Amino acid sequence: MPVRGKHRRPKTSTLTRGMIAVGTSGVALALPLVSATGAHAATPTQAAQVAQVAKTAAVxxxxxxxxxxxxxxxxxxxxxxxxxxxxxxxxxxxxxxxxxxxxxxxxxxxxxxxxxxxxxxxxxxxxxxxxxxxxxxxxxATTATPASATTYTNNLDGWIKQSLDIMAKAGIPGTYNGIYRNVMRESSGNPLAINNWDSNAVAGTPSKGLLQVIDPTFNAYHVAGTSTNPYDPVANITAACNYAAAVYGSIDNVNGAY
Missing domain, CATH: 3.10.350.10 (LysM domain)
Structure with missing residues (x-):
């Protein structure tokens, strides 16, 4: 849970930490995953693998x-x-x-x-x-395979997995277990959680969302391509992990109020 002085601005930072609210839709978000080698013709082996997936698609x-x-x-x-x-x-x-x-x-x-x-x-x-x-x-076997989009479930599991994919592309460290542990401690998995009682709240910047981030910190460590709404689950996780990486090396190193 957030405590006094949590997420204070780094003294050397010159970033303006505001935010623009964008409503959440409740619909699972999807990001395109681009292959490292681009579109390519499928080999017979690949065709056989896809056929096998078709047989077991209903899992x-x-x-x-x-x-x-x-x-x-x-x-x-x-x-x-x-x-x-x-x-x-x-x-x-x-x-x-x-x-x-x-x-x-x-x-x-x-x-x-x-x-x-x-x-x-x-x-x-x-x-x-x-x-x-x-x-x-x-x-x-005869056509090129286009890059496909990965879809994520609209729940805590899906939000964490989508954040991890974004973090991997941005070079932000962190694991599923590290994120999940901190989310459950900070908000119990409620993306609309807000702290209205600690020193940050008194100062007018209450901690918000899954990982309880104040607006200045969210804006300073916001990752491009994610929502600018601090209550957005994926944006909140990704920004918090970006902050944790800068201050603690990784969200995995956070085991209490940060």
Whole structure:
């Protein structure tokens, strides 16, 4: 969680750290992944590999989804924890939502949305994907293979993976585990989390988003090609990792408030 003095501007930096708000759409973002060698004619071996993919196109992959609860009048953290066993008890529930609740766990306002745990679901590729792959296999031996776009799931897993791809192109170090660990500590995976109680908030620059970045830091370490909205999950992760790389060497080296 953010603490006093978090994300202060480096004294030697002359960057103006403002931000332009752009609404998030809730739609999975996609970035083109360009092959290092460009388009090329497929070999018979490649055609056989694509054909094999077509046969197994309908696969299931696990996704992690956040479980949330909207606070109603008369609710307490204890009663909410009892209704939602995955929250781990009222203390863990409070720690996971401290950025939303504030400093007093006894004061929760009706209408607040709290994260009460996660669940794993399975998504299966559509039959249309299998048909498209089969068509590609038939023509792979004689036609060039164009660069394809990678799509990402619109959840924490997808946001981290997309950020890692952007970071790899920009030369920013970091791993999935390092990002995930810090996201869960800072915001419990809530991209709209905001800290309205610490010294940064008092100064008019509250910490925002998955990795709780203040606007000046977000703007200074914003990575080109990502949204300029600090609440955008991918932009927030990428900028925070860029900042962590500059100050700590990598987000993997961050194990507490930074």
């Amino acid at each position: 299931t992959t696990p996704d992690v989804q956040l479980l949330t609860y909207k606070v109603a009048a008369g609710d307490t953290l204890s009663s909410i924890a009892q209704k939602n066993p995955t929250s781990g008890g009222w203390k863990k529930l409070y720690e996971a939502n401290r950025a939303v609740i504030g400093t007093n766990p006894a004061l929760i306002r009706p209408g607040l949305t709290l994260t009460v745990g996660t669940k794993t679901v399975k998504s299966t590729t559509s039959s249309s994907t299998a048909k498209a792959t089969t068509a590609t296999a038939k023509s792979a």
